[in-house]
Amino acid sequence: MGEVSLVDVTKRFTSGVGAAAHTVFALKRVSFTIRDGEIAVLIGPSGCGKTTALRVAMGLEQASHGHVMVDGREVHGCGYDRGMVFQHAELLPWLTALQNVQFGLEMKGMRGAELHDTAMRYLDLVGLKDSWNRRPYQLSGGMRQRVGIARALAIDPKVLLMDEPFGALDAQTRESLQIELLDIQARTGKTILFVTHDLDEAVLLADRVVVMRDGELQEIVDVALPRPRGDIGRLRSSPAFGEIRYRIWKALHQAPDVVH
């Protein structure tokens, strides 16, 4: 199982000091549920609160109001039921690829041969078995993010939380990682919550797209495309893909205060 819910979550940030202090609402009473085994994509313009929603779900940020449920149980703070993939991989630069994957497992208490073998298995899953001994600066951006994914998957979380993980990659690397992520998800059946501002990426990966605006949930769009997604090039140019893309685009551009 791996069902995540944000229940009536509000997140306030206070910036400035004294008289200059002002409160910003990053999230305003946001509720949604990610179903077991699905890929849900959070999309919206920068500053819409999508990353904050993900960080609240992870437990890196504490909700000012409301709470987070995993499989029906309220959670506080970070936990091994959720695995985080960071925007810029954030590998520890002094550790090798293998040691980076081992890090989370060690924190979880794994030791010895099991530790090595498990980490190696997940490096293999992301196609980096042969680079196990390289340090992050010896890896390309795409390879680094693969290690980041392996590190998060290795602790066997119920849910994978991904914060614009492919945003900094070039178009080709990004596409190959998207395909690989779909493949990994098909094999492991993990629930994934994925943040992006890229419309194509959202349609390509998602079962459902959660559109956010100004800290509020705007609309949830179902992506009725077959799984596995198959030939991505063809899928991208298909009318069904374009239709869904357009619906999300419209949700993103709907200005509630403008009446025609």
Add this chain to the structure above:
Amino acid sequence: MVDLASQNLSLDASGRSRRARRKPLPRWIISTGTIVALLVAWEIFGRDINPVFGSYPSAIAVAGWELVASGELVRALAESIQPFVLGYAMSVVVGVPLGLVLGRFRTVEAALGLLVTGGYAMPLVALVPLLVLWLGLGFWVKVAVIFLMCVFPIAINTWLGVKVVPKPLIEVGRAFVAPDLVILRRIVLPATLPYIMAGLKLSVGRGVVAMVIAEFFTAISGLGGIIINAANAFDTARMFVPIVVLMVLATLLNALVGTIERRVAPWQAEMAGNHD
């Protein structure tokens, strides 16, 4: 895909080494050149000066040889280095953990931050008489002076280093539910190493200065003792010998710290692309 990626890497590596080979002059030649030029100029102009008011390299070398031959220099060096090593080691053992907790825990920072910043600016020379009253004239007062001179820059550098550890790296620790102390040891400490090493290097110079101060103001002994005795006898060439030895010593110790740095933090030099 993996193939492509590894090809990319090998291209990268060969490109870098080709660039390294094209480099015109090795650093050590330039450094030696500067020193030789300085010595030659000093030799030429220094000879015209009254030997009480100044000296020149060849006279210093002769005086140095005399000190070596009589065994005085080696004895003095041994005398000086013992309190230095102990005082310096103590300042590392205290300064690094102090800096780590200062940077990581707000309460500690609020409680001790001002004291450490103030301690760095403390006019140590003025305190030496007091230290003598507490610790006597012997070995331990020298250790204390060296320790007090070195511990603050090490703590402050470590503290600053902790402050600039990228927040996402700490969040990696939090995301994997690492306890605070584990985050400190496994993430903050390695990420701060370049700053710690810079503090250690800074402290080598300060420690050498502290060592000489201690030898001036407590029991006159060691290299500082030779300096002050020679100065009192107007033997300027002889006075310069320990000064040169101390400068060489500090440079060697710095190089030693640099070597240790490349041992414990090899990724740092490699990331910056410094292969020499």
